[in-house]
Amino acid sequence: MFFKQVRRNAAKNRKGNGLFFGSLVIAIVAFYTLLSLGEQDVMRYLATVESDAVSKLMKLLPIIYAISLFFAFFLVYFACSYQINSRRRELGIYLILGMRRSRMFFMLFCEALWSSVISLAIGIPVALFLTEGISLTTSKLIGLGIIGHHFSFSINAIVWTVCGFIFVQLLSMLFICVGIGKAEPADLLRTETVKNQKRLSGAASTVCFILGLVFLLTAYYLGMFQLRSLNFFVMLIVILCGISGTFLLYRGLGGFIGLYIRRKSPDAAGLQTFTARQVQENVLSQHKSLAVSSLLLMMALACVSYGISIGVGRSANSRSVDFSLFGAEEQIENILEQDAMKDMIKDSYPLYLSMVKDGYFRDQEQAFDTASLTEELDKVKDPNGLAENIIENLHIEYVISESSYNRILKDMGKKEIHLAKNTVAMYSSIANDGDFGSIVESVLKKGVSVGIDGTKYEILPTLYYDNVVADRAISIYMALIVPDTLYTELAEEQEAYCRNLRLSDDLVEELGLMQAVQKMDAQIADAGIAYDSYLGGIGRNLFYTVAASYLTIYLGVLFWLIANTVIGLKYLISQRQTKKRYETLVILGADMQSMGKSVAKQISVYFSLVLSVALASSIAAIVTMFTSFTKLPIGASLKTMIVLSAVALIVFATIEILYISIVKKAASREISRLETTNWR
């Protein structure tokens, strides 16, 4: 009998409240997705090439799992408290009828457990489906190819998901039961009403609001303009100002809305004043939740855009050379002549890269006269002293031949260089490290020159940075790309540095980049010469892409779900608490349509209040991220970034609108259930 009732109550909860049930399923999907990261195709592959980094990441997962548990607790807590709140009367009756509190709590726990089992039964297959989808998409996107896909079913992840979820669910119930335990049966039987909020005086509200605004703007300014490098102190001020500003803003907002209502109410008709007062009351009583939700949404937006840009930036078209072969020209030629190899290769060419001849060092400290460059660098206003640092370390020891470099550009589909008479180009493989690239390029744009053996050579205004060899570990601080004739004159080594290979597009298309590289790798390895492949580069590159973008997007989505659930459920709880007001409105002559409109308006305004601050803050946060400590890689296509951001924003807006409409639907369902509306 007891368990029959438990099952019946749990079923009623599920049917009556999709929002509640959906939140539980989402928490499960979130847990599993994170925990099964190690089973993803990409991670499995990376473990073979970058095992150290992957194992470090795997060690980090429990921490992220703990963070997820912490946030998911709020998600489940709000969902459960909304659910229990609607059953207060029923619980009061149980107590009046003589049910012991311990037995009632036991019943509630059993219901929670039963709901957990059902949620898990739905959530885990959904999670499996989703992770398979993510796994397939990432492997397709990065070129692992579908052939490399294995169905991943992580028992470990499932066990931890089940444990984590049930733990969070039971902990939430514990908190809720403690709350109910203190209530007298009479309190439970009464329809819960909104507790009277301490209203701040008009002046105090205004002070809070203005202070909040000032703090927020300070945080925006400091973040966007004063956080060029990771300065811990400034960072701390930005975070403190941002958080306290958001809280103060919402604390003062209620009073501000009050002033607005007083000004507008003499001319208000219909339910305008009522609607505005409802919003004001929600803001007054839930200013903390609003601030937390707004901050969570800001973090969500920032995380997602960071994840996307990292993904795009890292996987931007940075593939220049697939293989670099070292050895005698003849030997290499023999290998490349093989039929099996020929079909796989799109292009092969010798790379002329060399140190500058000793002779150029003999009479002067530097091989080249870099006075013009130093002069311009000196003019750069850079608070972090990076320009000075560049001047101190300025040395150009390498030269690259124009024709070799043009082959690289051609293979990548980029525009080739045409060096006119007395012109050279600047190269650096570390252009993407912090501000180095942008500072050097800004100087080049002003028109600088370099002196070679007494002749002045203009430097092209673009800084070139594509990898000249397959192994990315090789870095060249600064080099000059010079016409081939000048190269012969300057180069210490007249032989080619190595032979670069680029795989055929058809092969890459057919197998995916990674498998194509692997196939070629096997062929060359058999030949027994020294070589570097893009494979190692891909591994490292991919690791950062997957780890950074996957985890940040994951956290972003989690924050976003929690923020929405908190706002949505908080509103619905307050609507339920003020149900009697709607009954009064009906008797005073309000029709269902106008009440429905009022409720919809309240929800729209309520969500907008959170979203607008979150949007402003996240724009500031994103600008801060990309202008300060995490530069966008120079190679990242701005167009792709913008398109992807727009897509992400559209998806975000669409789901947000969908979510708001679900809340509106739930709210209008409550309205249509009013007791006074049986007169139709």
Add this chain to the structure above:
Amino acid sequence: MNTQKQILQVESLTKSYGKGDSSTEALKDITFHVLEGEFLGIMGASGSGKTTLLNCIATVLKPTSGKIILHGKDISNFHGEALSDYRGKEIGYLFQEFELLDNLTAEENITLPLALHGVTAKKAKSDIRSLAAMFDITEVLDKFPSQMSGGQKQRVAAARALISNPDIVLADEPTGALDSKNSKILMDKLSAINREQHKTIMMVTHDANAASYCSRILFIQDGCIFHELRRSVQTESTAAFYDRIVAVMAQLGGGSANVL
């Protein structure tokens, strides 16, 4: 009181709850009328059907059968806008628990029925002022219900019931949540409005004191009108009327054999 004009006619009104065997008849074929400017009281024991009757007239409950005719129109056929207009303009409702919206100021509460029908507070300024003066609530117009006493709340609620100048005010135990002092203040005010403005009031009450302000009282028992008391306003004092009411109530408690 206009002794000729009937403002409200209730004809063969029946209201039953539930279906089949579990059906309960709360009102059984009730017929009566209310004259314009009358102060009618409805009394009866708990569960007698008096609040159900008031709620049917207020269109909170739909009658099972019968007619409720206000100004010649059968309100049981009202739907949509006509229903909202009826609720907001033609009747004023005074609740036992005041039912002020506690997030609205007194003034916003009072103007709510007008706002619902497109009239702004600005246009109704003078009406609000005169009602506030009449009910002695001018000082609390800017306050929220949580900042007012019970008596003030009920007077604000009364002002709200009257703001749209309704044809009839329906009051459901208006003194039920008030102490005797505030009950007297409220009843004096309602009585004055009935007397001076000829406003028709129909009040459900348990309280013989409150009922003694009425000009006529219908006693209901088990869903039927059981007895009627009329007061000669000119010749009979409220105290004398009170005694008669108490006598009927005592008899009602002892069953129908003692009455009539």
